[in-house]
Amino acid sequence: MSNVIPVPDDFEACVQHAIDQDQKIREFISEVLNKGLKHVYLVGCGGSHFGTYPAFELLDRYTNAFSATRISSAELTSRNPIELDEHALVVAASHSGDTPETVAAAEFAKSKGATVIGISRQGDNGLSRIGDLHLDYPDTISITEPKLVLNELVALALLEGAGEKDKVSAIRESIPALPGALRATKDEVAEAGEKIADILAEAERSYIVGAGPAYGMAKMMAWCYFMEMQWMHSAAINGADFFHGPLEMIGEDVPLVVLFAEDATRALGERVVRFGEKYTNKLGIVDTATFSLPGIKPEARADLSVIALMSAERRVLDHVAARRGHDTSQRRYMYKVEY
Numbered sequence: 001m002s003n004v005i006p007v008p009d010d011f012e013a014c015v016q017h018a019i020d021q022d023q024k025i026r027e028f029i030s031e032v033l034n035k036g037l038k039h040v041y042l043v044g045c046g047g048s049h050f051g052t053y054p055a056f057e058l059l060d061r062y063t064n065a066f067s068a069t070r071i072s073s074a075e076l077t078s079r080n081p082i083e084l085d086e087h088a089l090v091v092a093a094s095h096s097g098d099t100p101e102t103v104a105a106a107e108f109a110k111s112k113g114a115t116v117i118g119i120s121r122q123g124d125n126g127l128s129r130i131g132d133l134h135l136d137y138p139d140t141i142s143i144t145e146p147k148l149v150l151n152e153l154v155a156l157a158l159l160e161g162a163g164e165k166d167k168v169s170a171i172r173e174s175i176p177a178l179p180g181a182l183r184a185t186k187d188e189v190a191e192a193g194e195k196i197a198d199i200l201a202e203a204e205r206s207y208i209v210g211a212g213p214a215y216g217m218a219k220m221m222a223w224c225y226f227m228e229m230q231w232m233h234s235a236a237i238n239g240a241d242f243f244h245g246p247l248e249m250i251g252e253d254v255p256l257v258v259l260f261a262e263d264a265t266r267a268l269g270e271r272v273v274r275f276g277e278k279y280t281n282k283l284g285i286v287d288t289a290t291f292s293l294p295g296i297k298p299e300a301r302a303d304l305s306v307i308a309l310m311s312a313e314r315r316v317l318d319h320v321a322a323r324r325g326h327d328t329s330q331r332r333y334m335y336k337v338e339y
Helices: 011-019 022-034 046-050 053-062 073-079 100-111 126-130 144-161 165-188 190-200 213-230 266-279 298-324
Strands: 039-044 067-072 088-093 115-121 133-137 205-210 233-238 256-260 283-287
Touching: 011 133, 011 144, 011 165, 022 133, 022 144, 039 046, 039 053, 039 073, 039 100, 046 067, 046 213, 053 067, 053 144, 053 165, 053 213, 053 298, 067 073, 073 100, 088 100, 088 144, 100 115, 100 126, 115 126, 115 144, 126 133, 133 144, 144 165, 144 298, 165 298, 190 283, 190 298, 205 213, 205 266, 213 233, 213 256, 213 298, 256 266, 256 298, 266 283, 283 298
Parallel strands: 039 067, 039 088, 088 115, 115 133, 205 233, 205 256, 256 283
Antiparallel strands: none
């Protein structure tokens, strides 16, 4: 564990920077709702797309005042959804702000009359220029959590503006605790991170399972963290579908990592864990119920624990990378070749 990189000193400050934009988010969303909102599209590529899962979960479960879709950037432009018009809000996220597909999606949305919120690092970039509102965060290694929080704040403002204040009041009251709660999670996931590092140190492949919003986290871990940043063979599996085919790939020496939070789909993750305990000796678990989440109200844990889950798995990557001795910044193709 001594080789694991430290949590950045500015981690809590980065999360707080996101929270500090809450008032301008609320004011802007009020204007959007007054224009007659019918559909919200949460848009991004890779990790920026997977980071929309918690916010989508709120919108999908807590209001019928408008509908919501999470969609990858290139799909938005190629599919041209029928509700992408002047009554639509597009929230487009990209760390650089210049991801070509996401910039194209934002431009396409604007051409259809939609309102666009851009989320990216600070500074001048494609999304900061295109968006009707630009939400940002410092350009540091702490990029996952600020994007998650900004998406969450947009969702909360939309729900409150749609008359659902009672449903999300506990979440709203817990938001100020997020910087410290997520920082604590980074330390508390160390044991699970070390076990997963043990499992994956010499592994030829791994299967990462998550259900509901945790499926977005499974895709982040398998695709972004392990395939992209560690050059490992890995597959993300929806926990609701695990028993409809993927279970046949599990054997006693097959790495299986299960991610689950405290939301309504928790039982789907627990079911996979029970199976893994019987049929593999390489089972890794990241369970937010083991985290203290100081300052988070008990009635808000179900929804905010999914943010903690993604923050925790980002720290798991640090443990795995240290064990494998593979720098997470290494790339073969990304940012190097045209595609």
